[in-house]
Amino acid sequence: MKMNIRLVALGVALVVWCVVVAGCAARKSEPIKNEFFKPTNASIANGERVYMANCQKCHPSGEAGLGPSLNAVPAPQFIKRFQMRHGLGVMPGFKRDEISKEDLHDISKYRKAWKHY
């Protein structure tokens, strides 16, 4: 029983932490950060281009729009790639002829760079 209460408390704390982090870090852009974003390698630059062609319209700069904010989603990149490939809810999945495996990994690299920028 004690263990269950601790697990519930931990879960609540995790949810609260995620909400707080998401709330604080959901906006990211050059004016917000007061710093220019510069892709540091070709994979990140390619990932940004592919993101712009496929994802930006619903998640502008990773912020919420038609879709939810991505900037503070704590899920691991492999789960996000799975979601991009297979879709979830109203989000469509992108087939290999739309986004190749390499491009999908480059999007992950771009998103990671954007998250830490």
Add this chain to the structure above:
Amino acid sequence: MRPSNGGGQIKSITQERNINPADVLLPPGYTIEAVARDFTFPTAVAFDSQNRLHVLESGYSYGEVWTEPKLIRIDNNGTRTVVATGTRNGPWSGISYHDGNFYVAEGGTMEGGKILRIAPDGAIATLVDKLPTLGDHHTNGPVIRDGYVYFGLGTATNSGVVGVDNYKYGWLKREPRFHDIPCQDVVLSGLNFETPNVLKDSTTKATTGAYSPYNTTTYPGQIIKGSIPCSGAIMRVPVAGGKMELVAWGLRNPFGLAFSNDGRLYITENNYDVRGSRPVWGSGDVLWEIKEGMWYGWPDFSAGKPIRDDEEFAPPGQGQVKPILQRYPNQPPKPAAILGVHSSSIGFDFSRSSTFGFEGEAFVAQFGDMAPEVGKVLAPVGYKLVRVDVQNGVIRDFAVNKGKRNGPASWLESGGLERPVSAKFDPSGNTLYLVDFGVMKVTKAGSEPKPGSGVIWKITRK
């Protein structure tokens, strides 16, 4: 299902607009100030041969609000002089200055679209009239190059079919026979859509096909004859007047037009809404490079992708979108950039100055979403200025409102940007003017704009 949370979903427009440049954030090295305020529905600026700022007031806003369209000169000491006044046929949606005269696109809500030439003494001459823009979207532009005035003609409808949404917009009551006109012959798939008959008795039904008047059916294989002028097109006419020519078509609402530094024509296209008889989901606005003679995909493509039978464009719970056309004039090209869904990315200009920076990039004003009227959003979209690298389609925010969330100043309760409608560099290229249309509330019933709340912002590099 989460409710829509658009930036226009504000409680009231009665309070006075607060203006505070400190509430607007820019990248390092840039600064913004408000140089003129209290305009009613401003849409664009231009500069005459003496570099004097001129502001265009639209004379019309969504929400069926008409005022007097005006061209206003702002002298260096701030004095305002009305140079010319139009009639009840707005919106005056765009302006260019060329060789001693102003050229203005008149939207055409009551008499059809026009291209006007306005002399410095205010005399107005009509270069083109009776353009088919009495519907959802209007006559836009213009820009001038190599002796031609280029302008855009928006479509009558959201996706090719006249319906109840057009009645709510207001124009179907005035123009019950108005509909989209293709620029070339098209062959229909024969889709028809049933709605309550809003023009007669809503207990009866109306059945309407594409490119046809309300309550007019179509059949598979039916040919709709193309004609000029047409809907959803870029057109041009000699500066001195003369025969109109088709430049490109298949564009839903080509609002912004600008030539890049190397002379290529780019336009912004406002894309599909989730409304009417044939709603389309998830359709981002587009920045296109225009190639002569090309068809760009409306009403069956979005940003170069087919919308038919694709979950990406199917409104949740409403089934997939079916094609209107049996065959296509050409495969639509790849866009220069795809902007936010419902961002209303409209007026723009190219940087041509190393002093300002980002030479060759497009600075695009985003009016912001019109949710819930046009569909649902989870958070406000647009309400800012973005820069676009047209070489690779990368979009970066340039001027945004301060705060934990993005949105218009009235939604954030700040003194920042409201609804940026166009961006224009001054003749030196060193200063960027951002035209802010002002406050607009949006509900499912329609739009409610606030007269006198427009602002002209000026952005410079420190």
